[in-house]
Amino acid sequence: MAAQSFDLIVIGAGPGGYVAAIRAAQLGLKTAVVEREHLGGICLNWGCIPTKALLRSSEVFHLMERAKDFGLKADKVGYDLDAVVKRSRGVAAQLSGGIGHLLKKNKVTVLMGQATIPAKGKVSVKTDKGTEELTAKNIVLATGARARELPGLEADGDLVWTYKHALQPPRMPKKLLVIGSGAIGIEFASFYNTLGADTTVVEVMDRVLPVEDAEISGLAKKAFTKQGMTIMEKAMVKQLDRAKGKVTAHIEVKGKVEKHDFDTVISAVGIVGNVEDLGLEALGVKIDRTHVVTDEFCRTGVDGLYAIGDIAGAPWLAHKASHEGVMVAELIAGKHAHPVKPESIAGCTYCQPQVASVGYSEAKAKELGYDIKVGRFPFIGNGKAIALGEPEGLIKTVFDAKTGELLGAHMIGAEVTELIQGYVVGRQLETTEEDLMNTVFPHPTLSEMMHESVLDAYGKVIHM
Missing domain, CATH: 3.30.390.30 (FAD/NAD-linked reductase, C-terminal dimerisation domain)
Structure with missing residues (x-):
């Protein structure tokens, strides 16, 4: 079977990839997008969107508990965790379906499968039906990232969770430990704490939300503590002892190791880029600490190969990925493109x-x-x-x-x-x-x- 040829092939259909594909198609480029799991990527299916749906439920619950402050009556306020999760999954599914519709409308060819780049300008896709060979002068890597797992603190889905488990919890935690206080850690801490979990957050840096202005971090800590959270800064989880229904965390604070028991641990200690199994090393792509090295126009240094979004480094934000996708599509189509300046990108954390x-x-x-x-x-x-x-x-x-x-x-x-x-x-x-x-x-x-x-x-x- 002859290889299908395109002007542009995008690998990954998250907020970087699908946007790049749509913009390229609008500019008249024959475009294909390859996705191994879900259209919309982590953001729509397991990240930004479903977490906001969960947090909205906890915010409404919090307001219901405060009904008296507003001169209202709401007796026996409670929640059904399964229904809260079901709503969140429904929101994600609705949007993921919408991406499929947008790609179709813009005449983008969608291939579901695992992509590799055997040579410059070539993409091989392993699908359910076999292997498809594609060629294109331009290839955009938009493969995103996944949760970083620290040795000894790996998730098991029962006692120790990643963000994916936390989005579809097998139970409501009673005593919760969250490792890491970046946006992901703090959002889950905020959600479960509001619903009544006794929540402890451990942060290795000297303050929670360490990328934020120090004054804001201080106010956030004060608010979280007032809500009943325990915040441990300059602290590190050294090991987790797992037993039936219980985890004993060894937490090093100020040079001393303390032991604390929890029934659930959420690990949110950063992300690693999805750079493996693509054939990047053989192509001569520079990779630094799991991220593809690019210039300001997302060029990798290999002719016709670009990298956008999480795989191309910080800030790890969906809106940065989308803007880079548009920029690269315009660059490939010969338009005047403006580089995305990291310091002009807003960061948002949806805790309370x-x-x-x-x-x-x-x-x-x-x-x-x-x-x-x-x-x-x-x-x-x-x-x-x-x-x-x-x-x-x-x-x-x-x-x-x-x-x-x-x-x-x-x-x-x-x-x-x-x-x-x-x-x-x-x-x-x-x-x-x-x-x-x-x-x-x-x-x-x-x-x-x-x-x-x-x-x-x-x-x-x-x-x-």
Whole structure:
């Protein structure tokens, strides 16, 4: 059988791959996408989307428990974990089906199977029906990443879970240990803690949510502790002793090892790129700590081979992958493409309270040598936040004192994952403090705090 030929073959149909394929097809390129498991990748099926559905359920549950605060009555508030999970899976399935429809509509050829690249410009796909040979001048690697497993702390699906087990739990944990306090760890800690699990979070760095601004991390820790979580920083899980229905964790804190018993452990200690079994080494692709090394245009250094999304390194975010997918498709189609700047990409964590940020933290801006002006505005000073019953939180802005450039924005509190976009647009448009000060924000909204935080950086704040 002759090899099928395409202008572009995308390996992986996650938020990087399927978007690259659709954009390439729109630009008139004959495009194929190869996926070994699920259209939509981890993000839609086992990541961003189903976790948000779970967290929404726990947020509503939390509000129901607070009904009295709002002058409402809700007696015998409870939950059905199976039904919560079923809703989450339904949301994921609906969106995954939608991706299939979009690819079909854009006339992208979809092959379900395992891809390898036997030679430059060639892709071999092992499907249920046998092996298909494809050729293309351009190939995009969008194979994503998976959970990092530490020796001795491997998941077993019963006592020790990865994010996948935590999304379809075999039971409700009573005493839960979460290893790692990045976005994934903290979101699961927040979900299970809200539903009543006695939750402990262990973080090897000196603070929770270590990629965030230190002040925001401090406020997050305070909020989590108030909700009943135990937070252990500068701590490391050395070993897990597994027995029937019980795990004894050996946790090293300040040079001493403490033993604590749990019935469930969730490991969220980072990710490793899916770089194996593709034939990359033979092609001469540079791989650094499980990630493909690329330039700013996602080129691997091997002619016609690109890598986007998680496989191409940090930040490990779906929206970064999608933008890189569009950029690469436009580059291949001969359009003028703009590289994606990592410091212009917002990070969002959907715990309670939510956390969101873009650009440099206060410490990073100083380290880079900027003379800075910092503004802050608390939720307690905002009418909408008080009316919502969400008076706890902070919006912080960091400016270059010389030019007025917005260097970074950091937030914690209700709905900040939706608010951050205002500052993202501001940075994209190279806005200055003056533009932001002269912008009229609607009242009463949470967004007014964004205005006040800017005013505060320049000693002009009104409501504080």
